[in-house]
Amino acid sequence: DQQVKQNSPSLSVQEGRISILNCDYTNSMFDYFLWYKKYPAEGPTFLISISSIKDKNEDGRFTVFLNKSAKHLSLHIVPSQPGDSAVYFCAASDEGNDMRFGAGTRLTVKP
Amino acid sequence: DAGVIQSPRHEVTEMGQEVTLRCKPISGHNSLFWYRQTMMRGLELLIYFNNNVPIDDSGMPEDRFSAKMPNASFSTLKIQPSEPRDSAVYFCASSVQQLAKNIQYFGAGTRLSVL
Numbered sequence: 001d002q003q004v005k006q007n008s009p010s011l012s013v014q015e016g017r018i019s020i021l022n023c024d025y026t027n028s029m030f031d032y033f034l035w036y037k038k039y040p041a042e043g044p045t046f047l048i049s050i051s052s053i054k055d056k057n058e059d060g061r062f063t064v065f066l067n068k069s070a071k072h073l074s075l076h077i078v079p080s081q082p083g084d085s086a087v088y089f090c091a092a093s094d095e096g097n098d099m100r101f102g103a104g105t106r107l108t109v110k111p
Numbered sequence: 112d113a114g115v116i117q118s119p120r121h122e123v124t125e126m127g128q129e130v131t132l133r134c135k136p137i138s139g140h141n142s143l144f145w146y147r148q149t150m151m152r153g154l155e156l157l158i159y160f161n162n163n164v165p166i167d168d169s170g171m172p173e174d175r176f177s178a179k180m181p182n183a184s185f186s187t188l189k190i191q192p193s194e195p196r197d198s199a200v201y202f203c204a205s206s207v208q209q210l211a212k213n214i215q216y217f218g219a220g221t222r223l224s225v226l
C-alpha cells in the first residue's frame with residue numbers, strides 16, 4: 001500500500017527554468033513532510049521539509065508547498081541548475097518515528 | 112563526522128546463500144532504519160529500531176529476512192536463503208528521535224545481486 005505517491009517517474013527541464021516535482025499522500029495522519037535528493041551510488045540526503053501547520057517553506061532556490069486538503073505537496077526549484085539533476089524522493093511521517101517514501105522522480109536539467 | 116557507514120558496498124552471491132549487510136549509525140543517533148530500493152517500489156521501509164529495540168518490522172518481506180541491533184553502534188540485516196528477487200539496493204539510515212523531527216541520514220547503500 002503506497003501511502004506516498006510520486007506519479008511522475010521522470011522530469012526534464014531546461015537550465016534556468018522552474019522544476020516542479022509533485023507528491024500525493026493518502027494518510028491524513030501525516031504531519032511532517034520531507035524531500036530527499038539522491039545522486040547515483042550515494043544515499044538520499046535531506047533537502048527540505050515542511051510541517052503540516054505551514055503551507056510553504058522556502059530555502060534558497062527550493063520551495064516546498066503543502067496543500068493539506070488535497071493531500072498534495074510539491075517541490076519547486078528555481079532556477080534549475082544541471083547540478084540539480086538527481087532522483088528526488090518525497091517522504092512523510094506521522095507522530096511516530098517511521099517515514100514513508102514515494103518511488104522517486106528523476107530530474108534531468110539540461111544545459 | 113563519518114556519517115552512516117554500510118558494508119559491503121556491493122555484494123554478489125548465488126541463490127540460496129546467506130547474505131549479511133552491516134550498518135554503523137551516526138554516533139548519538141538512537142533510531143536506525145533499514146530500507147530497500149527497487150525500480151518498481153522505490154524506497155521501502157523494512158524495519159526500524161529505537162534504542163536498539165525493533166519497533167516495526169511489518170515491512171520485512173518474509174521470514175528469510177531478519178535484522179538485529181545488538182548495540183547502539185551496529186546493526187545487521189540478514190537474508191537466508193537469498194533469492195534473485197532480493198536483488199536491490201539496501202540502505203541504512205539513522206536519526207535522533209524527536210530532534211529535528213524525523214530527518215534521517217542515509218548511508219551509501221549496499222547493492223545486492225543474487226544470481
